Amino acid sequence: MEARSRRIASLAVWALVLTILVPLAGLMGAAPAKALVTDGFDPGYIISDEKFADSGSMTNAQIHEFLQAKGAKCTSNCLKDYRMATSDRDPVAGRCNGYTGRSSENVANIIKNVAVSCGINPQVLLVMLEKEQGLVTATAPSASRYKIAMGYACPDTAPCDTRYYGFYNQVYMAAYQYKVYATSPSSFRYKAGQNNSIQWHPNASCGSSTVYIRNQATASLYNYTPYRPNAAALANPYGIGNSCSSYGNRNFFVKFTDWFGTTTSSLPEGRINSTVVDPGVVRVTGWALDRDSSESIGLHVYVNGSMYKAAEADISRPDVGRAFPGYGDDHGFDLFLRLPAGQTEVCVYGLNVGGGKNNLIACRTVDPIAGSPVGSLTTAQVEPGGVRLAGWALDPDTLDAASLSVTFQGKSVGTIRASSTSEGVVTSYPTHGTNRGFDTVVPVGVGRGDVCLTAVNVGVGKNVSLGCRTLDVFGDNPIGRVDTMYTGPATVQVSGWTIDRNTTGGVNTELLVDGKVVASKVAAASRPDVARVYPGYGEYHGYTVSGVLPAGSHTVCVRFINRGDGTGQTTMGCRSVTAPTGSPTLEIEKVVRTATGYTYTGYAMDPDSTSPVTIRAVTPNGTVLASTTASASRPDRGAAFPLYGADQGFTLTVPLGAKTADFCVTAVNVGAGSNAASCTRFGPDPTARLDAVTAAPGGVDVRGWALDPDTRNAIDVHVYVDGRHTSTLTANGTRADIGRAYPAYGDAHGYSARIQMSAGSHNVCVYALNVGSGTNVLVRCQKVVVSGGLPFGRVDSLVASTGGATVSGWALDYDTANPIDVHVYVDGKMRVASTASGSRPDVARVYPAWGAQRGYSVPLALSSGTHEVCVYGINAGPGKNDRIGCRTITVR
Template identity: 35%
Template structure:
């Protein structure tokens, strides 16, 4: 496909290179035609044979290249009907897609328009499909069917990331990965639609005529296919997009699977189109209205000119409907103006078939589609779509709105180019309206609109209650045009300018610590006073002037120095702590927050646990004395013998539970203890009120430091086989084993054979502690004893003694 990319890139103006891949996807794959239950249309009879499929005329040009086939609303309704309730929030009927602006593309080779300019952004999938239809002249029905036959998206209730990223199969050839430049539902819709149009508009790839069309891309199916007389551009485009035709087994299978050389892309296109939209061949297309149109654009107005005749009712003036920006029947008129030139060309029809529909329209970019209503046989005729740019005749302007104490301030400007006078402005605050005049001094506006003067500014303050409000301003039109919305804003008003803020209170030794922030909206540059109350009594005061950089994001313009941090002494017990912001200017002192805090006093509290280690016993835990934030002493008794430590290790978990006391209250000490059974008890040593408090007692056994293990012997020819294991608790390495026979040393071994079972029982020492050795000895009765040789504290240890009788 690299060569195809290079050729097509040379025939488009101001357009990225167009690859011409063979589109494949989960549903149209040449390998499988299976329909997943989550994407299957309920109307499908899977095994019913395909009827009426013509490989040379899959769909007519009129239906394929129909830029007015469906409105955006009709596309959305269709998707809602097909999908229903979405299971994962990513179905086409609820999906928001995004793509960049597309420039107008024209073929250098043919001079034909490929696609008109397309405005990008974020929008519903139905809107993206509509814009692609209008800009590229490819029917939305064709786009929908392609989305279905490629990835099953029109009926899928739970599309995957892959389904959405390769939605149209655009730039996804059979023999290479998809091009990541066009990944995503929005880019896929734009790219796939552009490709379908480009084949005709650029005269690239297969064109109408006789072509050999294969059945499958599989190597085993090479050469299988037939010559097909492709009679129109639409069918040629489908073969360029998916270059295979269904073989007889695929057609016989309906929506099911044929033999190994079957392909399904173009078969499924035909199946879905006829299932959803009826025949792929426009019935009585030659009986539809004919004619032409053009649009004359003026300031705030368009005039649709042209002519139209219905071949079945040549003397009847026809109804003309305009679809503007996807809104069907936006305007209608009758084509009954005198056009002697038309009457001369069609004498039987007469002169009165001219179009002259005049409509006021808002300024900006618009897409206008012209449809002439059919009479009798045939069908409504889509005369085409045009993208126009209109200069508004309605008032210009803009506003901003901000909350001020007790109301809303609206500022901005507006003028109507039909008058130099200051314009009336109506401002709606929720359901109430007030009238104003935009006559404030705005020399910047005069520079943009020379000749209209400097006095078109707006600066008004409107009273408003506390809460959320919708504020909308309208410039009142003079002359052509209509009243214009010049700004709509959501504003939250703070009543009377009372101070606002937040508070957090935590218990600490001897009282409470209160932190937070506060500011007065009347003057964000000043620091407000904060008063602290406990159970209704004033206990502290401060000024909110500490740095709180997080406030600049939430309240831009007030500055960061509005934080406070104050402590108050309180007796033990549960207290209701409240803070008040002291008002500046308009408003009153305001309650910032209240919370319940329990101030503690009395004896230490906490807990301990112990673990055995090679060097002794590890004591861990924590303790706090509620009368101090400092670490306290802990007395540890082992079998009645005391030693003192300090609970000052960092314990962030304790700090989170008791934030007023901090994290430095942890206990972590290694205590030397001799082998044997012991009892350890720890006491928190009291500070202030209360008494020393038992944190916990625990009993533990320190094992001997000497080697331990065991051996056994088995008589073998010429001696015995000694097996077993041993570990010295002071080391993880294998240790030596001395073997005595009848009291005489006969062997020094190393216990390093693998013993996974020993490792499972003593995971800290590993598996290399096994004994497995042959000891030679003469025939007769013997006593065999083995000893683990100590390393570090402890002593050599007897592992086992065993009496045996050996033979030759």
């Protein structure tokens, strides 16, 4: 609010001017009327923002010269000579940048530093000093006038606040207050860009007027000095008006104009009144004019800092014409901008006319609804009439239905529009509604290829592919497949599927044998796998058709009968088949011998019959020992031979109490062919096996089993090497597998032993010795090579350590299972003896008969320099010591 002291001081200053001017006017007589300085006073635009904030309008030196010139008549306590100590002030973000105090500063320096810190024109500060206390031109100002130099904190209704006394304090705080007005405009009574009710005088009875304040600088002046000069005050710019006149803002305008020229820059001005975001377009409205001309001015629109387009502010705006009398109405703009999606800054600049420069009208941040089309191809499948395409799509730039281009095998086949309901589809564009779906059948040619869908762009962006699907598009003739073809006694059965493009119904399917129809059936069985490939046709397109197959070889085909368009039937799946005949199939899968006989498990099938096969156990002289039928369920056999059924399994028990056996399990033939048999002979000679002959220290290890049907006891086994008997073994080791195979004889029939022999090639033969009736049996002979002679091994590493090194590796001798000694030589001299007995599982894996205790790791004390370290294996048995390896190392 306006300070009382400011008003009184202003009246005193201007009354003094008046006393000088009136006598001169009387002496000169009547003078012609001329323009007053206040004729240009606009209560809504007292000073421009740019002019108000031009902190660089004067240098320190120019301010000093100005004060000297204006204060030339001052005789004492003059502003031009005034100096004082200033204090430090901290910066405040968005307002003033603080102040660095000095022990002694002149007024010019204070004014300039405050102007720069707070971003205010030093000319404004000079005018304020004159407007408030007349300090610039005073001839002998009192100290009290310096205390309240800017009238800051001097309200109309109370004394000035002593906390803000002092010239420097007043100048800084007044400038700071103007920054507060500008950075927090909503916190104060008078606001730019709207109508404001402003009193004529502190006396409320004088009334008020409505003023549209066009800029922040003018609003700040009113917040500092809250009264509008009336006509009487403006008619007498250097004097007194009437009792309702106020002078603060008049005096500011008059003094600024007298001293520094126009208070307004000749820059374009205006406003952005609205920004509206619609699909594909951002609409920006507002007005702009340059007071240097009543003509419409040009505009430049910048988007995110880059020039976007030029425009004109030439649309009729009567409201602007009323606010700027004499400039006309044609200063509005209505811009339609197609902008990419994403947060975007739009700035409008007015192009200067006459003096001045182009000026920013305003900026707005918008989030355009724009960009390339979006969507999804959810279904692409072959259906009657073509290819069904379904999904959704939209173009952010338009509310019209998106246009979609369809191609097949790279060629255009049509265009569809996404205009059907898309309920349930969640998009990022709620403004586009829910009618963005498509679901239609597009006719396409025959063949295999990619069906592709492209959303055609409108406005900002580019065309977008919604994807491709590889499809087999078939023609009007039926298609299908023969999955299986089975034969049985005088029968052939074929299964598969078929579809006719022109219908979702079943297709009639014919079975042909040598070109003649032997059966037909409608393909209407469930085939979910077919529905997954051709979902548009459903799942009921499977067939299984059977017909008579005469004896001999034949050509069997399937024919699909066309429905609707097409050229006729489709014949496919032709195969050459022979009617099955011949001997039975007999498979013994398991044999178990017990104390009471044998049990056989397996399956049998006769190609000439679907009846179960008879299974018999028959001796060489024709005696039938046991009989059954192969009628147990065997689903695996039924799946492999579906026309014969699953009843092909059997279990046959042959009750044979004797210790020996000689018979055949026989599948009895039906029709063409002969019986199938699997024969068993057990005893009276021993039964045995040599499982393995493996290398071992000093020879080989043999392992196997042996038993004699005449006894449950263990029998002897003889081992011969190169034709000479070397070992007699008793086959009494546990062999659970033999016990399971021969349960009447128990588990104790295994044998294993190490057979010592010299190095070289040998022939090892094993004999099972007979007990009771029968003879000894040669089990098997095997050639072996026994390694022997020199020790061998490896030096794995030689690693330096403090004052020496450690050599590590492994060693063994084929002639012994015990660890062998190693000798370590350094530079040709024996240094250390050790035993290779450390655990080396890796060696055991390669030489399992010798075990893992074959490693060595020997620390050596070595002098500085380079040394050769060699390791020797010490021989055990035939042979001699041998060098395992050498390494060189440098000890530092």
